[in-house]
Amino acid sequence: MRKTLVALCLSALLAGCNTSSNESQAPIAPTPAEQALEYLTQLGSSAEGIGARPTGSAAETRAxxxxQDKLGGWGYEVTRQPFSYQRRGEDKSSQNLIVELRGQSDRVILLGAHYDSTGEDEGSEGATDNGAGVAALLAVAEALQGQSLPHTVRFAFFGAEENGLNGSKAYAASLDEAAIDALLAMVNYDTIAGGDIVYVHSAHSDEAEYGCADPARYSHDPRVRDRLLAISRQSTTPFAIHPSYAGYPEGETGSWSDHAPFACLGVPIAYVEATNFTINGQDGYDGYSQSTHPALWDCYDDTTKSACDRDSESQWGKIWHTGHDRLDKMAELFPGRIEQQLGANTEILIRFLREPGL
Ligand SMILES: [Zn+2]
Incomplete structure (x- = not known):
């Protein structure tokens, strides 16, 4: 390229040679953070893309x-894993999408995000739960395609999470012993944007919280959480560790999302979610209230960190599964927040995969 420029400059001679203007005309590639926002818009906005993807619906399949189209377009070989499950006595089906980026080692870092959504009756479009997690993983898969990373990275997009973690359970059940042994870590991105604070959790120190089929196998090793926490400190949105609350020691989470089946297989997990554990919500400090924003409460009392009248009020600062889980609502209530949290989560994951430290 340099030789060409020199030749052009020599031939241009007195006509001058302005290489900087040539450079400025070159299109600037969007950053992974910007791409993530684009994918979130395409997946999580009914005005510009798919919108709500209720578990078991045609929209879930469309998602x-x-x-699959996105991943295939970047050159990944996509495994579409169909599975069936029972819901209230009925047979249902869905599918997981899985791709792999071969690394310098055969050890595998598994990244997971569910793409189905719920709360559509209230007007939710599943933008934060969990369009954001899917969008971040897609942007990471796109950015890292063709790169040689220390470990193999496997991206799993799970279906049917909202009615019982069906996709992640089906995927975990499909792994043989060698495939389980190869798993070095599992990172679950579920509702990584929207709430006031972005947290990273490990599995619970008490296996009983997870009720694994083989309790002896369970792992609550916090090393993946701790590595992500350290990396996030160099980011614009450092992760937080939730304080201890009833039943849940500091930084430890329950079994309600897609990390659980992998903790049961003995894989160290980390779970990233945006919420607010400083709020004394309907059932205490459990992270089910995601924000102190007054529009999400009948009346929020900043002193008690709770509803002004706990007995009579009906709004508890919830975003997920409600009519607030929409990109237009989020932009109105929290200008710039989704962009920032989504962008930071995308960049943190890329940094982690380049320097996993595991
Ligand atoms: Zn979710």
Missing amino acids: ADWI
């Missing part, structure tokens, strides 16, 4: 097709 799977869309994810």
Whole structure:
């Protein structure tokens, strides 16, 4: 390239040679953070893309097709894993989408995000739960395609999470002993944007919280959480560790999302979610209230960190599964927040995969 420029400059001679103007005309590639926002808009906005993807609906399948198209377009070989499950006595089906980026080692870092959504009756479009997690993983897969990383990275997009972690359970059940042994870490991105604070958790120190089929196998090793926490300190949105609350020691989470089946297989997990554990919500400091924003409460009392009248009020600062889980609502209530949290989560994950330290 330099030789060409020199030749052009020599031939241009007195006509001058302005290489900087040539450079400024070159299109600037969007950053992974910007790409993540674009994918979130395409997946999580009914005005510009798919919108709500209720578990078991045609829109859930449409979202799977869309994810498959994106991954295939970047050159990944996509495994579409169909599975069936029972819901209130009925047979249902869904699918996981899985791709792999081969690394310098055969040890595997598994990244997971569910693409189905819930709360559509209230007007939710599943933008934060969990369009954001899917969008971040897609942007990471796109950015790292073709790169040689220390470990193999496997991206799993799970279906049917909202009615019982069906996709992640089906995927975990499909792994043989060698595949389980190869798993070095599992990172679950579920509702990584929207709430006031972005947290990273490990599994619970008490296996009984997870009720694993083989309790002896369970791992609550916090090393993945701690590595992500350290990396996030160099970011604009450092992760937080939730303080201890009833039943849940500091930084430890329950079994309600897609990390659980992997903790049961003995894999060290980390779970990233945006919420607010400083709020004394309906059932205490459990992270079910995601924000102190007054629009999400009948009346929020900043002194007690709770509803002004706990007995009579009905709004508890919730975003997920409600009509607030929409990109237009989020932009109105929290200008710039989704962009910042989503962008930071995308960049933190890329840094982690380049320097996993595991
Ligand atoms: Zn979710």
